[in-house]
Amino acid sequence: MKPPNSPTGQELFGNHRGVAILIAIGVVAVLLTAGLALNSRIRSSVTGAFLARERVVLSEMAVSGVQAAMVMLINDRKENDTDTLQEDWANPEKVAEMMGLIPYDEGRVDVHISDERGKIQVNALVKFPEGQQFSASQRFLWERLLDQVFSLFEEVPDSDPNMIINSLKDWLDHGDDEAITGLSGAESDYYEGLEPPYSCKNGPFDHLGEVALVQGITPDLFAGAGGAVGLSSLLTVHGVSAAGDGRFTYDGKINISTADVAVLATLLPPENSDLAEALADYRVAKADETYTNTISNAGWYKNVPGAGGITINPDLITVSSDLFRIVSTATRNERTATVNVVVQRVKEDGTGRWICKTLLWQAQ
Structure with a gap:
C-alpha cells in the first residue's frame, strides 16, 4: 500500500525530467562560456x-x-x-x-x-683631435646662431648665449679639472649636482639628444616653441673625418647650397642676415621648370642681388656633401x-x- 503523501510515478518522472533539463541547461551554459572564451582567444590570436x-x-x-x-x-x-x-x-x-x-x-x-651637411656640426666647436680649444670660426658661427634663434622667440628664453657656448665647449673638451670655460661654463661637478645627476661627456656628442643636457639649453631652445625653430633642427652630430694616426676631426663645413634659411643667416655678417631669404629663393628660382641660377660653386651667393659685397668665411662653407x-x-x-x-x-x-x-x- 502506497505511503500517504508519497509521489506518484508520474510525479517522479516529472521531477527527474526537471533535473535533467537543469543539468542540460548547466552543461549548455558551461559549453557556451567555454566556446565564447575560446572564440575570444582565437579572435585575439588572429588579430595579433x-x-x-x-x-x-x-x-x-x-x-x-x-x-x-x-x-x-x-x-x-x-x-x-x-x-x-x-x-x-x-x-x-x-x-x-x-x-x-x-x-x-x-x-x-x-x-x-x-x-x-646643411646643418651646423656641433662637434666642430672644439678643435679636434686635440679637443681643448675653441675653433674661432665655429665660435663666431655659434654666436650668430644663438642670436638668430633667440630673436625668434616672443619671450626671450631664460638662458645666456655666452653660457651656452662655454658649456658646450666644456662638454666637448677633454679636461674635467674644474677649469671651466670663462665664468659660465660647466664641468661634471655642476651636472652631478642636478636631479637626476649625470656626468659631463668630455668628448664629442654621439647623438643629438645629448645637446639638450648641456647647461643653458632649455627644452624650448632645443626643440623650439610657439613657432620658433629649435636648435635640434639646425644641428648635426655627424661629420667626423680622419685626422691621421687613428685620430679624428670635424671640419665644420656647411653646404651653403642646401642649408636652412636660419643656418644661412648665421653664415652672413650680422648686418646682412636679412639676405638669408634672398639666398634661399635664389637657389630654387625657376623659369619654365628650369632652374635659372647656378649654385654649384661656393661663391654663388655673391651673385644674389644685394650680396655682391659680402664675404663668407670659406672655411665654413662647401657645395658638396x-x-x-x-x-x-x-x-x-x-x-x-x-x-x-x-x-x-x-x-x-x-x-x-x-x-x-x-x-x-x-x-x-
Whole structure:
C-alpha cells in the first residue's frame, strides 16, 4: 500500500525530467562560456597575427624606401661631386617618381631626403683631435646662431648665449679639472649636482639628444616653441673625418647650397642676415621648370642681388656633401611605420664602388 503523501510515478518522472533539463541547461551554459572564451582567444590570436603581419609589411615597405633613396644618392654621386637643392634627391616629385617604380599591393611609401651637411656640426666647436680649444670660426658661427634663434622667440628664453657656448665647449673638451670655460661654463661637478645627476661627456656628442643636457639649453631652445625653430633642427652630430694616426676631426663645413634659411643667416655678417631669404629663393628660382641660377660653386651667393659685397668665411662653407638623412614612412590599412636614417656616402676601398654607409637607424 502506497505511503500517504508519497509521489506518484508520474510525479517522479516529472521531477527527474526537471533535473535533467537543469543539468542540460548547466552543461549548455558551461559549453557556451567555454566556446565564447575560446572564440575570444582565437579572435585575439588572429588579430595579433594580423597586426604582427602588418607591422612586418610596413617595416619592409619603409626599408624599401630607404634603399630606393640610397640608390638615388649613389647615382647622383656618379654624375657629379656637388650637392644642391636643384638635384633629383632634393626634389619631392622626383623622389615620388622613384618610389612609384616599386610595386606595392596596397599602401604607399613617402620618402624625404635632406642634407646633414646643411646643418651646423656641433662637434666642430672644439678643435679636434686635440679637443681643448675653441675653433674661432665655429665660435663666431655659434654666436650668430644663438642670436638668430633667440630673436625668434616672443619671450626671450631664460638662458645666456655666452653660457651656452662655454658649456658646450666644456662638454666637448677633454679636461674635467674644474677649469671651466670663462665664468659660465660647466664641468661634471655642476651636472652631478642636478636631479637626476649625470656626468659631463668630455668628448664629442654621439647623438643629438645629448645637446639638450648641456647647461643653458632649455627644452624650448632645443626643440623650439610657439613657432620658433629649435636648435635640434639646425644641428648635426655627424661629420667626423680622419685626422691621421687613428685620430679624428670635424671640419665644420656647411653646404651653403642646401642649408636652412636660419643656418644661412648665421653664415652672413650680422648686418646682412636679412639676405638669408634672398639666398634661399635664389637657389630654387625657376623659369619654365628650369632652374635659372647656378649654385654649384661656393661663391654663388655673391651673385644674389644685394650680396655682391659680402664675404663668407670659406672655411665654413662647401657645395658638396657626404651625409644625408632619409625619412621613409610606409602607410597601409590606416597604419604607418617610419624609419629615420642617417647615411654617409663613401667609396669602397676594394671595389671603388659608391655605397651608403648607415650611421643612424631609428624605427618609429
